[in-house]
């Protein structure tokens with residue numbers, strides 16, 4: 218019997234089931250909820266959902282069940298509208314989340330930093346930004362925007378895919394219809410490359426790819442594999458790593474304040490531990506001696522293209538005006554700090 222039916226049965230007066238009901242009732246007096254609702258976009262088949270699940274389990278174990286969290290993938294608490302997730306957490310419609318910096322960018326303009334085309338390029342560059350002074354500053358900004366940020370995670374470097382042809386240069390993108398995510402910087406980037414972008418939610422993206430209404434999309438290779446995008450006509454992947462997509466583990470502020478200081482520390486430490494493990498999962502099979510995920514995707518009949526430094530440069534040059542326009546909106550100081558952090562890790 219699951220928790221809900223247990224509670225219903227308890228409420229209906231079953232003597233045998235009254236005990237768990239009473240114990241949980243005691244928590245309510247201490248302002249603890251029976252269940253905390255945690256939002257994600259994708260579920261446990263994906264590194265992102267796995268990270269949320271790790272957090273949930275660590276918190277349950279370390280609080281002996283005092284804090285019971287349930288995951289709601291598909292951003293289902295707000296009907297799949299991922300660009301409204303941040304507002305919903307702030308307002309308390311959502312208690313907790315592991316959320317993408319892209320999806321929260323409409324409310325927090327500084328988060329567009331991670332969507333500046335070709336800023337970070339590789340894991341070392343991303344770590345230099347996220348784990349350093351810039352990452353701390355971003356956490357302060359998120360906190361000021363009204364939620365309690367606890368740890369970083371990672372969706373991954375986003376790669377461009379499509380059903381029509383191999384992409385090696387901006388010319389190859391001309392006229393192709395792409396689904397893009399919910400910050401207007403993505404419209405600008407794809408437009409600068411001569412493509413035809415349409416913003417839509419992840420829930421809408423999949424039927425749009427299936428019907429051919431859009432021909433391409435961009436997402437990390439782990440998302441490609443877990444969502445089986447090859448079955449949605451995506452036959453070409455180019456590993457251009459043009460933007461990173463960090464995740465942030467957060468709690469609604471009122472919920473946070475309702476917990477004892479000891480429980481807050483447990484939840485924070487669990488988020489840090491889960492985030493660290495999640496980042497390792499999100500990077501698995503993508504570089505160095507372990508290219509297992511790349512091989513797995515190729516085995517599905519998908520052409521996976523790596524670009525030379527010169528080929529990458531052409532994309533960087535074509536999107537430079539977008540970078541410059543958005544750097545101003547994000548804040549030049551923050552962008553300069555990020556560039557300085559990345560500089561030692563850049564090869565070209």
Ligand code: X2X
Pocket residue numbers: 258259299317319320372398418419435436440462
């Ligand atoms: O919508 C997407 O592409 C996804 C799943 O990667 C995000 O939520 C940012």
